Amino acid sequence: MSAKPNPRVGLFVTCLVDAIRPGIGFAAIQLLEEAGCRVEVPQAQTCCGQPALNSGDDKDAADLARRTIAAFEGHDYVVLPSGSCAGTMVHAYPELLAGDPEWAARARDFAGKTHEITSFLVDVMGYRPRGRRLDATATYHDSCAGLRELGIAAQPRALLASVEGLEMRGLEGNDVCCGFGGTFCVKYSSISNAIVTEKAEAVERTGADLLLSGDLGCLMNMAGKLHRRGAKTRCFHTIEVVAGRAGGPAIGEEG
Amino acid sequence: MNAPQQGFKERADAELKNAVLKIAIDRTTGNAERKRAVAVAAFPEFQAARARGRAIKDHVIAHLDHYLEMFERNATAAGATVHWASDDAEARAIITRICLEADAKLVTRAKSMLGEEIGLPHALADAGIERVETDLAEHIIQLAGERPSHIVWPAMHRTREQVAILFKEAHHPPPAADDPATMVQSARRELRARFLGADIGISGANFLVADTGATCTVTNEGNAELTTTPPRIHIVTAGIEKLVPSTAHAFALLRLLVRSATGGEMTQYTTLHCGPKRPGDADGPEEMHIVLVDNGRTRMLADEFRPMLRCIRCGACMNHCVVYRQIGGHAYGGTYPGPMGAVLTPVLDGLAQSRDLPHACTMNGRCAEVCPVEIPLPTLLRAWRTRSWRERLEPRSVRAALGLWAMAARRPGLYRLGSRIGVRALRLFGRRGWIASLPLAGGWTAYRDLPRPLGRTFMEQYRAEQARKEGRR
Numbered sequence: 001m002s003a004k005p006n007p008r009v010g011l012f013v014t015c016l017v018d019a020i021r022p023g024i025g026f027a028a029i030q031l032l033e034e035a036g037c038r039v040e041v042p043q044a045q046t047c048c049g050q051p052a053l054n055s056g057d058d059k060d061a062a063d064l065a066r067r068t069i070a071a072f073e074g075h076d077y078v079v080l081p082s083g084s085c086a087g088t089m090v091h092a093y094p095e096l097l098a099g100d101p102e103w104a105a106r107a108r109d110f111a112g113k114t115h116e117i118t119s120f121l122v123d124v125m126g127y128r129p130r131g132r133r134l135d136a137t138a139t140y141h142d143s144c145a146g147l148r149e150l151g152i153a154a155q156p157r158a159l160l161a162s163v164e165g166l167e168m169r170g171l172e173g174n175d176v177c178c179g180f181g182g183t184f185c186v187k188y189s190s191i192s193n194a195i196v197t198e199k200a201e202a203v204e205r206t207g208a209d210l211l212l213s214g215d216l217g218c219l220m221n222m223a224g225k226l227h228r229r230g231a232k233t234r235c236f237h238t239i240e241v242v243a244g245r246a247g248g249p250a251i252g253e254e255g
Numbered sequence: 256m257n258a259p260q261q262g263f264k265e266r267a268d269a270e271l272k273n274a275v276l277k278i279a280i281d282r283t284t285g286n287a288e289r290k291r292a293v294a295v296a297a298f299p300e301f302q303a304a305r306a307r308g309r310a311i312k313d314h315v316i317a318h319l320d321h322y323l324e325m326f327e328r329n330a331t332a333a334g335a336t337v338h339w340a341s342d343d344a345e346a347r348a349i350i351t352r353i354c355l356e357a358d359a360k361l362v363t364r365a366k367s368m369l370g371e372e373i374g375l376p377h378a379l380a381d382a383g384i385e386r387v388e389t390d391l392a393e394h395i396i397q398l399a400g401e402r403p404s405h406i407v408w409p410a411m412h413r414t415r416e417q418v419a420i421l422f423k424e425a426h427h428p429p430p431a432a433d434d435p436a437t438m439v440q441s442a443r444r445e446l447r448a449r450f451l452g453a454d455i456g457i458s459g460a461n462f463l464v465a466d467t468g469a470t471c472t473v474t475n476e477g478n479a480e481l482t483t484t485p486p487r488i489h490i491v492t493a494g495i496e497k498l499v500p501s502t503a504h505a506f507a508l509l510r511l512l513v514r515s516a517t518g519g520e521m522t523q524y525t526t527l528h529c530g531p532k533r534p535g536d537a538d539g540p541e542e543m544h545i546v547l548v549d550n551g552r553t554r555m556l557a558d559e560f561r562p563m564l565r566c567i568r569c570g571a572c573m574n575h576c577v578v579y580r581q582i583g584g585h586a587y588g589g590t591y592p593g594p595m596g597a598v599l600t601p602v603l604d605g606l607a608q609s610r611d612l613p614h615a616c617t618m619n620g621r622c623a624e625v626c627p628v629e630i631p632l633p634t635l636l637r638a639w640r641t642r643s644w645r646e647r648l649e650p651r652s653v654r655a656a657l658g659l660w661a662m663a664a665r666r667p668g669l670y671r672l673g674s675r676i677g678v679r680a681l682r683l684f685g686r687r688g689w690i691a692s693l694p695l696a697g698g699w700t701a702y703r704d705l706p707r708p709l710g711r712t713f714m715e716q717y718r719a720e721q722a723r724k725e726g727r728r
């Protein structure tokens with residue numbers, strides 16, 4: 001895939017990044033600009049609708065899909081720092097709106113121009129970071145939606161391989177769910193806890209300084225469990241490290 | 256099916272506290288996962304075989320009436336009697352009637368999940384017929400008075416150590432040692448006499464072969480052959496989705512089934528049962544009855560759950576499910592556990608009884624990734640959630656909260672205001688980066704800390720930055 005020069009990219013921030021960790025949004029803007037994109041953050045965006053979709057409320061999910069599509073109509077690409085929200089837009093939007101003659105084609109076009117950020121940087125823009133250095137050991141968790149809905153596995157690893165001094169360590173069960181699952185983690189909290197406990201144990205066994213992943217929901221779940229267990233592992237979104245922002249506070253640290 | 260008294264969450268919580276169960280689950284599913292990975296890696300055409308398997312099943316499902324008639328015609332020509340049961344009650348009635356008319360005292364049974372689905376063990380007991388389970392794991396289940404917790408390894412929830420205790424109490428004489436080989440020998444000795452004394456043998460079928468009228472059983476223990484050959488009568492119970500056009504199609508699916516279930520290349524025993532004993536045959540049953548069971552399947556044919564009729568009952572979805580691997584099979588409360596069970600149980604027991612099952616899933620997609628017939632399990636689970644919402648089975652509090660949220664999400668200004676207030680409110684509950692306890696979010700903070708928001712939302716900071724840039728211009 002090759003992009004037109006200086007594409008106009010609309011950044012979809014995602015609810016969690018907006019509220020919990022704005023730095024991921026700024027890392028996204030930085031990397032997209034380094035890759036040669038013109039970045040805008042449409043102010044009409046809110047949520048991709050996944051909470052409604054996963055609760056079975058298709059009507060509200062479809063309504064939010066229409067609003068999101070309209071908010072990004074003028075952009076060449078829509079890019080998100082989340083495989084989960086991106087997967088919803090790429091796969092669920094065309095399904096939700098398939099029966100709506102006015103929106104079905106728009107949903108398909110929208111899905112076609114929507115990308116999770118690491119895959120957009122690597123596959124579309126051919127971007128690699130230059131001059132980034134981080135002397136640390138890190139391990140990587142493949143978030144499920146990005147991995148299985150969008151095939152994101154090689155791209156974040158390629159970006160991280162360009163960071164000098166960063167030693168990656170394999171994570172046992174790297175492609176096994178961390179137990180977040182959106183509302184699952186509060187609706188079935190004891191099951192979610194059992195799952196994330198195993199994940200935290202696997203992360204601790206790597207002995208890595210950092211745990212990296214591509215979805216803030218999963219990261220909050222794993223970071224929150226690691227902290228409760230007293231582990232010293234510091235957690236970052238992949239693109240924070242790629243953007244050279246891992247010198248700052250990790251998730252749950254105050255600067 | 257007798258619906259369990261407690262709810263799903265209570266059952267799951269009880270199982271989560273069972274440390275021995277976790278050891279048993281990890282042993283079995285961990286092994287299954289590793290062996291399947293090796294078997295799939297050693298079969299370069301696996302993806303092509305998977306696509307073919309799916310196509311075979313889709314073809315049969317699309318022409319079910321045609322193949323059902325062909326099967327009935329050929330099975331009848333081979334000397335078998337074909338019975339049709341529209342639901343579980345009818346299936347039970349047909350089978351008990353055959354047993355009572357034959358004046359059967361002792362029935363041996365080879366493992367069949369369909370038998371569990373239609374409640375056959377209870378029906379036989381109610382009719383005063385003694386039932387002996389001949390599959391090793393089902394033998395364990397019968398001794399323990401339990402129900403299967405896995406569709407391939409029914410006694411998966413019991414450790415070898417627990418089984419040793421069970422056999423010591425139940426076998427006469429008790430096994431001399433508790434290593435697996437001695438225990439298996441002991442079970443063989445217990446069961447052997449019963450095989451030969453049974454009036455009727457009941458088996459399931461992995462495949463119903465339309466062009467020959469044969470039923471196919473696959474086992475690794477040989478118990479299906481010993482169940483179906485010595486008794487005077489052989490009864491087969493099978494769901495109508497088990498049809499395949501020909502023996503070659505059965506074997507194409509068998510290649511997928513065995514690799515996906517146990518990681519083997521082939522089952523130890525694969526038998527085609529085509530009619531009763533013919534003149535000149537050395538052995539075999541005098542009568543063969545085939546009970547074809549619908550029990551919700553034709554209903555699935557017409558709705559969004561149709562792809563579930565492809566299922567060949569390999570168990571790979573549950574072996575790779577993070578939820579199943581924490582709570583095991585009994586917590587699901589239906590005949591079938593795990594992802595495939597969470598799709599089927601609402602069909603069999605009703606959505607109102609089982610609405611938790613489609614929700615108790617993280618939507619991670621691993622089950623669909625390993626399914627040998629490409630069933631989109633997460634999509635089907637989501638379809639149940641949609642139905643549950645539409646039929647107003649979701650709790651009122653959930654509906655109200657989501658309605659409020661969706662109302663705000665339609666209004667970007669209001670949504671941003673809500674986020675700004677929300678992060679400031681959240682900050683009040685935490686200190687030094689983390690929130691350890693939060694009202695209304697106990698599900699999160701009971702088990703993990705919540706990162707404290709840093710103070711200002713992305714949108715606030717971004718707009719301030721844009722305004723600064725504008726000012727500079």
